[in-house]
Amino acid sequence: MTVRGQSPGRIIRLSPIVEFILDFMAGGLGGVSTKRPAPFPEGETNASLGAVAAFAGTLSALFALALLVITALGAGLSSRDYAGLVAASIVVAILALGGRSAGSRALQVTQRNRWLARLGRAVATLALGMSCVSIGFGVFWLVRHGA
Numbered sequence: 001m002t003v004r005g006q007s008p009g010r011i012i013r014l015s016p017i018v019e020f021i022l023d024f025m026a027g028g029l030g031g032v033s034t035k036r037p038a039p040f041p042e043g044e045t046n047a048s049l050g051a052v053a054a055f056a057g058t059l060s061a062l063f064a065l066a067l068l069v070i071t072a073l074g075a076g077l078s079s080r081d082y083a084g085l086v087a088a089s090i091v092v093a094i095l096a097l098g099g100r101s102a103g104s105r106a107l108q109v110t111q112r113n114r115w116l117a118r119l120g121r122a123v124a125t126l127a128l129g130m131s132c133v134s135i136g137f138g139v140f141w142l143v144r145h146g147a
Helices: 016-030 049-073 079-109 114-145
Strands: none
Touching: 049 079, 049 114, 079 114
């Protein structure tokens, strides 16, 4: 690759990494479009509710499962630890409720990502149940330890 502005007899060799970066930047600049994408018929915020439901449901299920295992075993933790686990379980339950509501709303307002909405709603329901059981275990251990 030669650098413009230099005499033709003088060639500056650039490393392949620098050439790749320069080509990437030049390609990105040339690919800029002024045409606006068509708006979604159901609105910008409703178009991706199915994906949001699946993300929130899956994330809450992962956290709820971990919290359920920790609170169900209940070995060697202090009252302060159990109070933190109960608080974390409440936060996960709120996330699961958000996933459930996003999944339900997606099925009502849009035709996009309906399978993601159903999956997210089902997984969020499971996570909500696990969070409630985890809260129950945490409260049980708190009462047992005399918090």
